[in-house]
Amino acid sequence: MSKAKKQKSAVEWLDEGYHLAESGELEKGIEYFKKALEINPNYGMALNNLGWYTAQLTGDYKFALKHCKKAIEIDPNNYAAQHSVGWAYRGLKDYKNAIKHFKISINKPDPLHYTDLGLTYISLEKHKEALDCFDKALQGDKKFYKAWNGMGIVYLNLMNYEKAIECFEQAIKFEPQYKQAWINLGEIYIELGHNKDAIKCFKHIVEKIDAKDSDVWFELGSCYSRLSRYKNAIKSFKKVVEFDPNNSTALYSLGMMYGKLEDPAKGTEFVKKSLEIDPENEDAKSVLKLLNLIQENLKNKI
Structure with a gap:
């Protein structure tokens, strides 16, 4: 007789689901988190990951709140879930509650948690508090590109373009595939009237990161238009229509x-x-x- 196949534990489903989700297979990862919860309905990290990654995939922040809050009810010291709840509140533009939960999450210092708290302060135009959060994130990890990007956004809002460019370039240095930093850098160059430099940023995105981003193709076409490079502009705008008819x-x-x-x-x-x-x-x-x-x-x- 052959041996019965060993059933996976909730922990194994969670770990495999996490690796799948982090590698971009969100839907499959979500199914694995559900499998973990079938075995243990009160598994806090499975609840948190189900809420977090489902919202990443669908934008359903209310779903994330429901599941991540349940994880906190099970364990108030689940700092990952506290962060997820803060992130979901920020997605719903409830910044007061977002800050409340982010502040709890940084009881266990984490560059991502400080960065998301900083981004929430940006939404409230509290630039000093935001910069303080990004500084703390970078004290924990000087290569944390999302904190550099957040800091760049603050300086962009303050119209300190030189500092903003430095920050976005640092973000790109530590994560060359970070699309948002390339977009932010391109937008600064547009603001400064440096369309050729903006074109380099947007071309990098469509050639190396995301060839199907219709918004970036539109920005590229607009830059070519301002430079009277109309044939290039036409190629870019046609790409917009290809991906967004x-x-x-x-x-x-x-x-x-x-x-x-x-x-x-x-x-x-x-x-x-x-x-x-x-x-x-x-x-x-x-x-x-x-x-x-x-x-x-x-x-x-x-």
Whole structure:
């Protein structure tokens, strides 16, 4: 007779689920946390991980609150769950409760917990308190890129662009694949009128990190447009439409670019598509009028 297959314990389901979720397989990891809870319904870390990763996947912060709060009821010293509850409250824009739980979570110092507390202070425009949190996070781990990014956001809000750039560059140095820091850096360069530098940031994202981010493709197209590089802008805006077909702004932007290249007929096609999606879009209506005028002027030249 063959031996019966050994059943996994709740701890094993939790550990395997955690590694799956952290490697990007969120749905499979969530199923493993549920398996752990079938064995032990009061398993605090399984409740916490189920709430945290489900909200990461779906944005359902209320679901996270329900499960992570239950984990705290079982063990008030579950600092990971205290952090998760704070994070969920921040997602719901309940900053007072978010701060309350983040402050409990940092009883066990953790760079992520300090960083999330700092980000909550940013939402309340409490820049001094935010910087203090990021400093403490970096005291625990000077390479913690999310804290560098948070610090950069504070300096960006304070319009200290030089310091903000330094912080975002530190974030990228320690985690080259951290998309948000690249986006923030690109936005600063746009604010400063340095479109060529912004293009480098956004190109890095679509070439090395996330080729399907329609918002980044739009920013890239806008930078090319400001530099009068209309053919490059068209390629970028077409990428936006590829990944977000109902993006009316990208569609009428394509119309504008074709107008710049004196191809108003092609431009009109895109603007009409834009107006099919959003008939009340006044910007698209203005572009359509402009394209009609360009077309009339071209006819008069013949």
